[in-house]
Amino acid sequence: MKKRVTVVILVGFLVILSAIFIPRVQTNYDMTQYLPIDSNTKIGLDILENEFGNESSVEILINDISVANVLAIKAEILNVNLVSSVIWLDDYVDLNVVPIEFIDPSVVSPFYQDSDALLIVNFTGDSYQLELTESMEDVEDIVKNYVVQYRGDLLMNREARTIASGEVTKILFLIIPVIIIILLFASKTWIEPIIILVSLGIGVALNSGTNALLPDVSFITLTMALALQLALSLDYSLFLIHRFYEEKEKEADPIKASKLALKHAFPSITASAFTTIAGFSALFLMDYRIGSDIALVLSKGILFSYLTAVIVLPIFLIWCDKLITKTKHRVFLPSFKKYSIALYKLRFILVPILVIISILGFIYQQKTEYVYGSGSLADETTTLYTDNQIISERFGSRNLSIILVPNETVLQEVNLVNHLLSLENIESVQALVTSADPNIPREFLPAELVSQFVGESYSRIIINTTIDGENAEMYRLNAEIRETVGLYYDDFYTVGMASSVSDIKDSVLADSAMVVIFSCLAVGFIIMLIFKSISIPVLLVMIIQSSVWLNISLLFAQGIQTQYIGYLVVMSIQLGATIDYAVLLTNRYMDFRKTMNPHDSILEAFQKSSTSIIISAVVLSVAGFVEGFFSDILSVTEIGLLLGKGALISGLLIFIFLPPSLVLFDKLIMKTTLHPKGIEKTRN
Template sequence: MKKRIYILIFIGVISLVSAFLIPQVKTNYDLTKYLPKDSSTIQGLNVLEDEFGIHSYVEMQVNDISVDQVLIIKSQILNIEHVEKVIWLDDYVDLTLVPIAFIDDAVLSNFYVDNSALLQISIDLNNYDVVIEDVIDHIRSVASDYEYAFRGEAIKNIENRVIADQEVLKILLLIIPIVILILLIASKSWIEPVILLISLGIAVVLNLGTNIFLPDVSYITKTMALALQLALSLDYGLFLVHRYYEERETTESPSVAVKNAFKRSFPAITASALTTIAGFLSILFMKYTIGFDIGIVLSKGILLSYLTTLIVTPILILLMYKLIDKTKHKPLIHSSKKYIPFLMKLKYPLFILFIVLTVGSVVLSNKTDYIYGNNTSFGPDRQITLDENMITDTFGSYQQIVILIPNGDVLKEVALATQLANNTNITSVQTLVTTVDPSIPRDFIPDDVKAQFIGQNYTRFIIYTTVREESELLYQFQDELVDIVSSQYDDYYMVGMHQATANIKDLITSDTLMITFASMIAIFIILLITFRSFVIPIILVLLIQSAIWMNLSVLYLQGVSTIYIGYLVVMAIQLGATIDYAVLMTNRYVNYRKSFEPFEAIDKSYQKSFITIMISASVLAAAGFIEGGFSNISSVQEIGFLLGKGTLISFIYILLFLPVLLILLDKFLYFKHKKIKQKN
């Protein structure tokens, strides 16, 4: 007993250290960081930084303000640290000479409409630099006497940081009560949920704390990791605790019961953990390395949950077995004894239905539309959304793209500027030849004007387009840009959302087959080793893969697009995690099949595994729907809903089709069964 106490004390100490380290873990909000170093987006960003330094651009609308007051605010903003320049109407028109009424509306409408001014603020910091929030706060204080609104990537990143910091606690407060409720409803002892949550809580804290050894984690991973680890690994403890109850029915000794429960549940727990880890390991090798970020954090979490289940849970059972016995109660949920007999009457129609659904879902899943970029959206009531709408209503909306072309050929620059300006999706082209008469020798142009557009080796074009959202039009427009620029230059770079989205699409679609086959093969091998049967892994992998295809088919039938990275993550989770439920029932069936006929074996397997499967699936589905329903990060919302639906579909498939498949394919599961004693 002393050894067990020492083990718990040691684990408690490292858990406290991990808890202290959690706030120190760095969070990354820049998804372009996960692009390969040789991608055109990263190369373009590096050239842009080398030639023109680091910049971020923020737009600020100020309402009910006169021209003179705008100029005062502009000068005050220019005095704020890190603010490089503030562009407004006076940079294009001499307001001391030209009255507002005489300014060309094409120019005026970009800066001053109905007594509302739009200032374009350049800051010498990266869009993702945390210091930029202080700069924005200073700008807010300058305009505190006016109604104002902000728009820009830096503003979105600030909002993402605020939301991500709030999300973890919010999701935790929502999911823990639901997990406890589900465990209480399905438990056989009131103390059972306490044991499971202590063991899992230790694993979660260890996982979040050990992220300190990573350079950083993405904000998407940060907001999902806690809930997913909790939901994905809950069944390991359930396998062990529920097996303990069975062993206590045959022995009075708690230590013997725990020992036997450990021994008999170990294969199922290990297979379940390994299949889940295999699902995540498959996304480690994505070229778009956010897969590595998500995969390493969640696979590490599953491994830690597996270890705490095997080490901590048995100790807690032995320490609390008296409390377990005292607080025993009849389960509030029972498996139906009529279910399997009813199912067996329909086994042939159900088998045909499974084949039809599998084939149909394969066809429909290939028609699902995906979103590849980072189209971050926020709740309609959040200030960032209200600000965005205000500026869009007054001045319209656009997306900025930077094009870098080699220095030196003015005629080519004029030709390129003309071609770009003629494109119907481009509202403005800013470069040296559009700012200053190209016939003026460049030696006569002021250095500060040239510095805005001319670097050491490259000239900068800044174009503004109305194509802002990811769609077929975006990809068509991106192709048009490539055609226009490549008609003049062989050496060029593009930087912006359009180019990054196109890069991400090319990368992650090329990863799909690798991820799918890697996860399926890894899980197949694990199941092959676990069951020592070639047919069982085929049945289980096909069953869950069919559920995945059905999950995607539902999206197509709903006419809904989903983020592609979310599809890859959920595919890995659904295949690697929900297959655990099938493993549990199949493991029971294989054991019972040694002593019983197929019908009796599957009936007993269902009776013994239903509650565990139901609890685990309910918690994982609840975690998904909570993430989807309450997260303020659009990508996390989509992953959550997709996971919740996928878990329910897998749960239904396992209860509906797995017993049928095991019965109908029984003689193929193993080359021979042990002789079964026939009952009179």
């Protein structure tokens, strides 16, 4: 008794400590931090920061404003903290000397159209710095009396922070009531959902608090982690509680029943937890390190939930035994006995159907189209999205790429700039050779102008393209730019959205085969150790992998593109998590095979495990769909929808095809599995 109290007190102390540390978790919103260390873009970003410092810019479209008022506002904005410059028409033409009516329209139109002015405000500092948010608020206050639109990464990052800060709470408030309803519907006692949620809450709290020990966690990971941990680790509590009910039917003493339940459920719980972690483990090997970020936080969460289930939950069951008995109610889920009999009779038809589904899923999942960027906001009704559309329609898109080349000869730079200007979809090129006469020695040029384009070892060339967003044209142009620069320089770097996404694409495509193979091998290896079998891991992994293929192939059937990183993450989660259902059913089948023939074993195994499988699959699916339908972050939305469908598909395939497969391949399983003597060999 004292040991149990000590354990609970210690766990309670750790939970309180974790709660204190949760506000100290550092959140990272800069996805470029996860680029491969040796990628061209990542190296270029480091050089850009070292040579030119951090900077960011925001475009402001001020509607219905006079030239005089634009100049007055510009002067005010220049006094705002961290504002380094404000670019407008007067930087190119002296408006005190030449009236705007006499200026060439091609010079005026990029800055002033129909009494609407577009200013570019440059800040000293990275667009992710919180100090810049305060500066931006000061700028907004200056133009508050006008109708304005904004465009820039600084605003996107601020919006991402705002959304992410409330996202976790919103998702949890939606998911927890649904989980409670599902558990009440499928439970045997009214107190069961509370016991499960308290157990899960301990694991979630420990995981959230220990995130403070990490340097930082991506906002995408934080948004998903809590809800997914709840859904992924629910199995462990269900497996133990349902086994506890069985043992209580034979043993009235709750302490003995709890020990027996843990003893018999331990293999399934352990296999479930470590196959889930194994599914994530391949993400650690990715060069694109967002995979490691997601895998580390979720693996840590699964481990805490597993330890809570095997250490704390048995104590709760002992202490709440009387309450469990008092709050019993009838089971609302139907008996699946007739269904399991039908599956047995149809085994010779269902297994070939599974093979056909697997082949078709494998073929069509290869035809699904992917995108490789990681958009921040999913909602096209946001003010930022509509502002961007308005500015683009009036003044064109602003899609900048930066080329860093060694400080060699001016002639090389002139030739490169002229070549770049001849490329299709290049709207403009800014460099020192375009901003000043290249024939003038650089030491005679204004230092302020030179410092904008020339660093200690590298010069920068800024390109504005007409291509907006990620598409085939973007990839073509990025490759063409790199090829063109390569004609003039051996050592160069490109920085920008196109360059970043291209590097991500190259990285994840190179990693994809390894992630799939390693995940399957890692999960299969753990199942092999648990069951001491060669054939069982092959069968279970093939069924779950078929559900992954089917899930992805549905995207092709719907004509939907999805983020490739989302596919890899969902594949790992779906493989590692939903195989729990197969492990539970197979474990019960092998238990009953010690004393029964295949027919009776599968009927009993299905009866004992069907409720847990249904609850787990439905809860994980609901968690995915809630993330998918209610998140305002594009990456989270796509991962959620894929996971929601994937959990349902996995549950259905296990529910329909695993029972007949176990029976049909029973002889092979028995021959390739180490098992105690006395197992029933009879087939009927």
